Amino acid sequence: MGDPMLAAVQGGVVILHPSSGSIMGGIGVSGLAAQEDEDLAKIGLKAMKL
Numbered sequence: 946m947g948d949p950m951l952a953a954v955q956g957g958v959v960i961l962h963p964s965s966g967s968i969m970g971g972i973g974v975s976g977l978a979a980q981e982d983e984d985l986a987k988i989g990l991k992a993m994k995l
Contacts, residue, residue, distance in 0.1 A: 956973055956974050957974070958971065959971050
């Protein structure tokens with residue numbers, strides 16, 4: 946990968962601004978299976994209504 950300071954793992958989602966598409970932040974979840982972590986992060990994003 947390109948940046949040694951970054952790790953690509955399941956469990957996180959990017960929060961994008963609805964109209965501009967710019968990155969606003971992220972949600973990360975850890976503790977369950979990788980797919981469950983990602984699913985929970987997506988539920989959190991959906992709850993934010995973005």
